[in-house]
Amino acid sequence: MRYFVVISILFLTGCASTGNVPPSGTQFSLDGCPPFLNCVSSTSTMGLYSVAPIRLAEPLNQSSWELIKAVAIELPGASLNSARFGYADITCRSDLFGFPDYLELLVASDKQHLNVRSQSLIGFYDLGVNRRRVELLRSRLVERGIAID
Secondary structure, three states: OOOHHHHHHHHHEEOOOOOOOOOOOOOOOOOOOOOOEOEEEOOOOOOOOOOOOOEEEEOOOOHHHHHHHHHHOHHHHHHHEEOOOOOEEEEEEEEOOEEEEEEEEEEOOOOOEEEEEEEEOOOOOOOOOOHHHHHHHHHHHHHHOOOOO
């Protein structure tokens, strides 16, 4: 029974936010996706997990960063865990059961692109929720003139 519980927890639990986030700066990369279908990332090279980075209309500055964070926090169930210029860690909770998903935003070194990673904490298939979340963020940023298609 003990082994069943351990194996069940391993199958139901995904990874959380990027684990290698330094205390300051943006000179790091977002983690890749685990081998489950519960994650999308603009830094992934595998088609199943890949999503395009968000192309910014102009190089990131303080005012555009504040707008990006505000738009991200307007996503359904979103709350900001931590942020600094160029990086944000956000938790998005599902409406029905309140399951936590993690959304991370990280400006690329060219300051013209926003890398994104969205992953469900529980389960190993997300029914496309994370991809839709990233695309919703992209479309809202485009609507506000912060990003371009």
